[in-house]
Amino acid sequence: MKKATIFIAALLSGCAEMPAYSNIESDFIDESKYVTLETDTYAERKSRSLLSLEANLNIIRINGKKVGDIPFSTYYYRNDSPQKALLKPGKYTIQLEYKLPSHFLFANLEFLGHAGQKILAKSAYIGLNRVDVWLEDAETGKKISSRVK
Template identity: 75%
Template sequence: MKKTIILIAALLSGCAEMPAYTNVESGTIDESKYVVLETNTHAERNKRSYISLEPELNIIRVNGEKVGNIPFSTYYYKNDSPQKAILIPGKYSIQLEYKLPRHFLFADLEFTGHAGQKIIAKTKYIGLNLLEVWLEDAETGEKISTRAE
Protein backbone atom coordinates (compact mmCIF):
# COMPACT_ATOMS: atom_id res chain seq x y z
CA MET A 1 0.00 0.00 0.00
CA LYS A 2 2.80 2.40 0.95
CA LYS A 3 4.63 1.70 -2.35
CA THR A 4 1.44 2.39 -4.32
CA ILE A 5 0.99 5.78 -2.64
CA ILE A 6 4.62 6.72 -3.34
CA LEU A 7 4.25 5.68 -7.00
CA ILE A 8 1.05 7.70 -7.43
CA ALA A 9 2.66 10.76 -5.80
CA ALA A 10 5.69 10.44 -8.11
CA LEU A 11 3.50 10.19 -11.20
CA LEU A 12 1.38 13.17 -10.24
CA SER A 13 4.30 15.37 -9.31
CA GLY A 14 6.63 14.41 -12.15
CA CYS A 15 10.20 13.29 -12.15
CA ALA A 16 12.27 15.98 -13.84
CA GLU A 17 12.42 19.71 -14.39
CA MET A 18 10.87 20.94 -17.61
CA PRO A 19 13.80 21.74 -19.92
CA ALA A 20 14.78 25.32 -20.63
CA TYR A 21 13.03 27.07 -23.50
CA THR A 22 15.32 28.28 -26.26
CA ASN A 23 14.97 29.98 -29.63
CA VAL A 24 18.55 29.05 -30.57
CA GLU A 25 18.68 26.69 -33.56
CA SER A 26 22.01 25.02 -32.75
CA GLY A 27 22.39 21.67 -30.96
CA THR A 28 25.04 22.81 -28.49
CA ILE A 29 24.48 26.11 -26.72
CA ASP A 30 27.26 28.27 -25.29
CA GLU A 31 25.35 30.41 -22.75
CA SER A 32 28.02 33.14 -22.93
CA LYS A 33 26.80 34.04 -26.45
CA TYR A 34 23.11 34.25 -25.52
CA VAL A 35 20.75 35.81 -22.98
CA VAL A 36 19.90 33.53 -20.06
CA LEU A 37 16.59 34.29 -18.33
CA GLU A 38 15.84 32.42 -15.11
CA THR A 39 13.07 32.77 -12.60
CA ASN A 40 13.98 33.12 -8.94
CA THR A 41 12.22 29.78 -8.36
CA HIS A 42 14.85 28.09 -10.55
CA ALA A 43 17.87 30.18 -9.58
CA GLU A 44 17.36 30.48 -5.83
CA ARG A 45 15.50 27.29 -4.95
CA ASN A 46 17.03 24.60 -7.13
CA LYS A 47 16.60 21.99 -4.36
CA ARG A 48 12.86 22.59 -3.87
CA SER A 49 10.67 19.61 -3.14
CA TYR A 50 8.38 17.95 -5.65
CA ILE A 51 5.31 18.66 -3.55
CA SER A 52 5.78 22.21 -2.33
CA LEU A 53 3.32 24.84 -1.21
CA GLU A 54 5.82 27.60 -2.04
CA PRO A 55 5.04 29.90 -4.98
CA GLU A 56 6.57 29.27 -8.39
CA LEU A 57 7.42 31.82 -11.05
CA ASN A 58 7.10 30.30 -14.52
CA ILE A 59 7.77 31.49 -18.07
CA ILE A 60 4.50 31.18 -20.03
CA ARG A 61 5.06 33.12 -23.29
CA VAL A 62 8.03 34.55 -25.17
CA ASN A 63 7.14 37.11 -27.87
CA GLY A 64 3.57 35.81 -27.90
CA GLU A 65 4.58 32.16 -28.40
CA LYS A 66 3.26 29.82 -25.73
CA VAL A 67 6.16 28.00 -24.07
CA GLY A 68 4.58 27.05 -20.75
CA ASN A 69 1.41 26.10 -18.93
CA ILE A 70 1.28 23.01 -21.15
CA PRO A 71 -1.51 20.54 -20.27
CA PHE A 72 -0.49 17.01 -19.27
CA SER A 73 3.22 17.88 -19.18
CA THR A 74 3.23 17.27 -15.43
CA TYR A 75 2.95 13.52 -16.01
CA TYR A 76 6.67 13.60 -16.73
CA TYR A 77 7.84 16.99 -15.42
CA LYS A 78 7.31 18.31 -11.91
CA ASN A 79 6.22 21.66 -13.35
CA ASP A 80 4.21 22.55 -16.47
CA SER A 81 6.32 25.51 -17.57
CA PRO A 82 10.00 26.25 -18.10
CA GLN A 83 11.74 28.32 -15.47
CA LYS A 84 14.75 29.05 -17.65
CA ALA A 85 15.08 30.40 -21.18
CA ILE A 86 18.15 30.75 -23.40
CA LEU A 87 17.50 33.46 -25.98
CA ILE A 88 19.19 35.11 -28.93
CA PRO A 89 20.15 38.68 -27.89
CA GLY A 90 17.46 41.23 -28.70
CA LYS A 91 14.19 42.78 -27.56
CA TYR A 92 11.62 40.48 -25.94
CA SER A 93 8.13 40.49 -24.54
CA ILE A 94 7.50 37.76 -21.97
CA GLN A 95 4.63 36.61 -19.85
CA LEU A 96 5.35 35.19 -16.40
CA GLU A 97 2.99 33.29 -14.16
CA TYR A 98 3.22 33.57 -10.37
CA LYS A 99 1.60 30.38 -9.16
CA LEU A 100 0.47 29.19 -5.75
CA PRO A 101 -1.46 25.94 -5.23
CA ARG A 102 -4.86 27.69 -5.44
CA HIS A 103 -4.09 31.11 -6.98
CA PHE A 104 -2.11 32.59 -9.87
CA LEU A 105 -1.20 35.94 -11.43
CA PHE A 106 0.19 36.84 -14.86
CA ALA A 107 2.75 39.59 -15.50
CA ASP A 108 3.67 40.87 -18.98
CA LEU A 109 7.13 42.43 -19.21
CA GLU A 110 9.46 43.73 -21.92
CA PHE A 111 13.25 43.82 -21.91
CA THR A 112 16.29 43.97 -24.18
CA GLY A 113 18.85 41.23 -23.61
CA HIS A 114 22.54 41.32 -24.54
CA ALA A 115 24.97 38.48 -25.26
CA GLY A 116 26.36 36.93 -22.09
CA GLN A 117 23.74 38.59 -19.89
CA LYS A 118 22.01 36.62 -17.14
CA ILE A 119 18.60 37.92 -16.12
CA ILE A 120 16.63 36.88 -13.05
CA ALA A 121 12.83 37.25 -12.84
CA LYS A 122 11.97 38.26 -9.28
CA THR A 123 8.89 38.89 -7.17
CA LYS A 124 8.11 40.83 -4.02
CA TYR A 125 5.00 40.37 -1.92
CA ILE A 126 3.60 43.84 -1.17
CA GLY A 127 0.34 43.04 0.56
CA LEU A 128 -2.97 41.26 0.24
CA ASN A 129 -3.36 40.38 -3.47
CA LEU A 130 -0.50 42.76 -4.38
CA LEU A 131 2.70 41.51 -5.93
CA GLU A 132 5.54 43.19 -7.78
CA VAL A 133 7.23 41.23 -10.61
CA TRP A 134 10.34 42.48 -12.42
CA LEU A 135 13.48 41.40 -14.28
CA GLU A 136 16.94 42.33 -13.08
CA ASP A 137 20.46 41.87 -14.35
CA ALA A 138 21.98 39.12 -12.18
CA GLU A 139 25.42 40.74 -12.18
CA THR A 140 24.51 44.36 -11.42
CA GLY A 141 21.11 43.96 -9.72
CA GLU A 142 19.74 46.67 -12.03
CA LYS A 143 16.03 46.47 -12.90
CA ILE A 144 15.85 46.06 -16.69
CA SER A 145 12.19 45.37 -17.44
CA THR A 146 9.19 47.53 -18.23
CA ARG A 147 5.54 46.57 -18.21
CA ALA A 148 4.31 45.46 -21.62
CA GLU A 149 1.69 47.72 -23.17
Protein backbone atom coordinates (compact mmCIF):
# COMPACT_ATOMS: atom_id res chain seq x y z
CA MET A 1 0.00 0.00 0.00
CA LYS A 2 2.84 2.39 0.86
CA LYS A 3 4.49 1.84 -2.54
CA ALA A 4 1.21 2.54 -4.33
CA THR A 5 0.77 5.81 -2.40
CA ILE A 6 4.31 6.93 -3.29
CA PHE A 7 3.74 6.03 -6.96
CA ILE A 8 0.48 7.98 -7.12
CA ALA A 9 2.10 11.02 -5.43
CA ALA A 10 5.00 10.90 -7.91
CA LEU A 11 2.58 10.60 -10.83
CA LEU A 12 0.52 13.58 -9.71
CA SER A 13 3.54 15.77 -8.99
CA GLY A 14 5.20 15.01 -12.32
CA CYS A 15 8.80 14.31 -13.05
CA ALA A 16 10.02 17.12 -15.29
CA GLU A 17 9.72 20.85 -15.68
CA MET A 18 7.35 22.15 -18.32
CA PRO A 19 9.46 23.02 -21.38
CA ALA A 20 10.25 26.61 -22.27
CA TYR A 21 7.80 28.44 -24.51
CA SER A 22 9.14 29.74 -27.81
CA ASN A 23 7.69 31.67 -30.75
CA ILE A 24 10.74 30.85 -32.88
CA GLU A 25 10.08 28.52 -35.81
CA SER A 26 13.46 26.79 -35.95
CA ASP A 27 15.03 23.70 -34.45
CA PHE A 28 18.40 25.44 -34.04
CA ILE A 29 18.17 28.38 -31.65
CA ASP A 30 21.06 30.77 -31.10
CA GLU A 31 20.03 32.55 -27.88
CA SER A 32 22.21 35.55 -28.77
CA LYS A 33 19.69 36.45 -31.50
CA TYR A 34 16.61 36.19 -29.28
CA VAL A 35 15.15 37.44 -26.01
CA THR A 36 15.27 35.07 -23.03
CA LEU A 37 12.59 35.62 -20.39
CA GLU A 38 12.85 33.65 -17.12
CA THR A 39 10.91 33.84 -13.91
CA ASP A 40 12.80 34.26 -10.63
CA THR A 41 11.25 30.94 -9.60
CA TYR A 42 13.17 29.21 -12.40
CA ALA A 43 16.34 31.27 -12.33
CA GLU A 44 16.92 31.48 -8.59
CA ARG A 45 15.31 28.33 -7.20
CA LYS A 46 16.22 25.30 -9.32
CA SER A 47 14.62 22.70 -7.04
CA ARG A 48 11.02 23.62 -6.33
CA SER A 49 8.63 21.47 -4.37
CA LEU A 50 4.85 21.31 -4.35
CA LEU A 51 5.02 21.17 -0.57
CA SER A 52 7.05 24.37 -0.36
CA LEU A 53 5.25 27.45 0.92
CA GLU A 54 7.33 29.70 -1.35
CA ALA A 55 5.54 31.57 -4.13
CA ASN A 56 5.95 30.58 -7.77
CA LEU A 57 5.92 33.07 -10.61
CA ASN A 58 4.47 31.52 -13.78
CA ILE A 59 4.18 32.70 -17.40
CA ILE A 60 0.49 32.43 -18.35
CA ARG A 61 0.02 34.46 -21.59
CA ILE A 62 2.29 36.07 -24.15
CA ASN A 63 0.62 38.62 -26.46
CA GLY A 64 -2.78 37.16 -25.56
CA LYS A 65 -1.79 33.55 -26.39
CA LYS A 66 -2.25 31.14 -23.48
CA VAL A 67 1.03 29.34 -22.81
CA GLY A 68 0.51 28.35 -19.17
CA ASP A 69 -2.00 27.30 -16.53
CA ILE A 70 -2.67 24.17 -18.59
CA PRO A 71 -5.14 21.73 -16.95
CA PHE A 72 -3.91 18.22 -16.12
CA SER A 73 -0.31 19.08 -17.08
CA THR A 74 0.84 17.93 -13.65
CA TYR A 75 0.46 14.35 -14.88
CA TYR A 76 3.57 14.99 -16.97
CA TYR A 77 5.18 18.08 -15.45
CA ARG A 78 5.86 19.34 -11.96
CA ASN A 79 4.32 22.71 -12.86
CA ASP A 80 1.46 23.78 -15.14
CA SER A 81 3.16 26.79 -16.73
CA PRO A 82 6.48 27.50 -18.40
CA GLN A 83 9.13 29.27 -16.35
CA LYS A 84 11.17 30.32 -19.39
CA ALA A 85 10.40 31.74 -22.84
CA LEU A 86 12.61 32.31 -25.89
CA LEU A 87 11.15 35.11 -27.99
CA LYS A 88 11.87 37.04 -31.17
CA PRO A 89 13.00 40.61 -30.39
CA GLY A 90 10.08 43.03 -30.19
CA LYS A 91 7.32 44.45 -28.03
CA TYR A 92 5.38 42.02 -25.84
CA THR A 93 2.55 41.98 -23.36
CA ILE A 94 2.78 39.10 -20.90
CA GLN A 95 0.61 37.85 -18.09
CA LEU A 96 2.37 36.45 -15.04
CA GLU A 97 0.79 34.55 -12.18
CA TYR A 98 2.08 34.92 -8.62
CA LYS A 99 0.99 31.67 -6.99
CA LEU A 100 1.00 30.41 -3.42
CA PRO A 101 -0.67 27.13 -2.36
CA SER A 102 -3.97 28.84 -1.52
CA HIS A 103 -3.74 32.28 -3.20
CA PHE A 104 -2.80 33.73 -6.58
CA LEU A 105 -2.83 36.98 -8.52
CA PHE A 106 -2.20 37.99 -12.11
CA ALA A 107 0.01 40.82 -13.38
CA ASN A 108 -0.02 42.09 -16.97
CA LEU A 109 3.24 43.69 -18.08
CA GLU A 110 4.58 45.27 -21.29
CA PHE A 111 8.21 45.28 -22.38
CA LEU A 112 10.43 45.74 -25.42
CA GLY A 113 12.93 42.90 -25.83
CA HIS A 114 16.22 43.17 -27.73
CA ALA A 115 18.35 40.44 -29.33
CA GLY A 116 20.64 38.75 -26.80
CA GLN A 117 18.79 40.25 -23.82
CA LYS A 118 18.02 38.15 -20.76
CA ILE A 119 15.02 39.32 -18.77
CA LEU A 120 14.05 38.18 -15.29
CA ALA A 121 10.46 38.30 -14.03
CA LYS A 122 10.69 39.19 -10.33
CA SER A 123 8.25 39.51 -7.47
CA ALA A 124 8.29 40.88 -3.94
CA TYR A 125 5.77 40.49 -1.14
CA ILE A 126 4.92 44.00 0.12
CA GLY A 127 2.27 43.36 2.73
CA LEU A 128 -1.12 41.86 3.37
CA ASN A 129 -2.45 40.76 -0.05
CA ARG A 130 0.00 43.11 -1.81
CA VAL A 131 2.69 41.92 -4.20
CA ASP A 132 4.89 43.81 -6.65
CA VAL A 133 5.70 42.04 -9.94
CA TRP A 134 8.10 43.46 -12.54
CA LEU A 135 10.59 42.60 -15.30
CA GLU A 136 14.24 43.56 -15.13
CA ASP A 137 17.24 43.27 -17.41
CA ALA A 138 19.40 40.48 -15.93
CA GLU A 139 22.64 42.23 -16.85
CA THR A 140 21.90 45.73 -15.56
CA GLY A 141 19.20 45.04 -12.96
CA LYS A 142 17.18 47.89 -14.45
CA LYS A 143 13.36 47.63 -14.44
CA ILE A 144 12.17 47.39 -18.05
CA SER A 145 8.43 46.71 -17.77
CA SER A 146 5.35 48.82 -17.42
CA ARG A 147 2.00 47.73 -15.99
CA VAL A 148 -0.88 47.14 -18.42
CA LYS A 149 -4.35 47.87 -17.08
